[in-house]
Amino acid sequence: MNCPICDGQMVPRGYEHTTVVGTHRVVDSTAMVPQCEKCGAADLDFERLGRYERRAALIVLLEAKTVGGKELRFARKTLGLRQEDLARALECNPQQVSRWEHDETIDMRLRLSVAALIERVEHGKPLDDLAQDDRPELRVA
Numbered sequence: 001m002n003c004p005i006c007d008g009q010m011v012p013r014g015y016e017h018t019t020v021v022g023t024h025r026v027v028d029s030t031a032m033v034p035q036c037e038k039c040g041a042a043d044l045d046f047e048r049l050g051r052y053e054r055r056a057a058l059i060v061l062l063e064a065k066t067v068g069g070k071e072l073r074f075a076r077k078t079l080g081l082r083q084e085d086l087a088r089a090l091e092c093n094p095q096q097v098s099r100w101e102h103d104e105t106i107d108m109r110l111r112l113s114v115a116a117l118i119e120r121v122e123h124g125k126p127l128d129d130l131a132q133d134d135r136p137e138l139r140v141a
């Protein structure tokens, strides 16, 4: 594939992507991204952007000193969930999710719960039927 802007050669290179997650900024330089040799344009497709956003949300949830409703909302959107979907996954009601998303800070239990949902999606597992025993080698007796 050639550059859609200048028709130059696209080559995979180290890339620094900044994602704004609520009040935090996450600079991620862990991935290689195809970039134009001539004009430097990067090929950031929908899939790649989604991965950057989920990874940024995960880092903020796990490592930021304080996390609030804005960041929770960002994390929910990276999962493609509506408030009622997140409520179902966390076994609470949508009004509770809405309250959390307006809070200044959310607690560590909630941060870890949402982080676990993101990791699940990163591993290609569905978010419905969370408690399903889908690893036959690890039986829940």
Ligand SMILES: [Zn+2]
Residues within 6 Å of the ligand: 003, 004, 005, 006, 007, 008, 036, 037, 038, 039, 040, 041
């Ligand atoms: Zn180019």
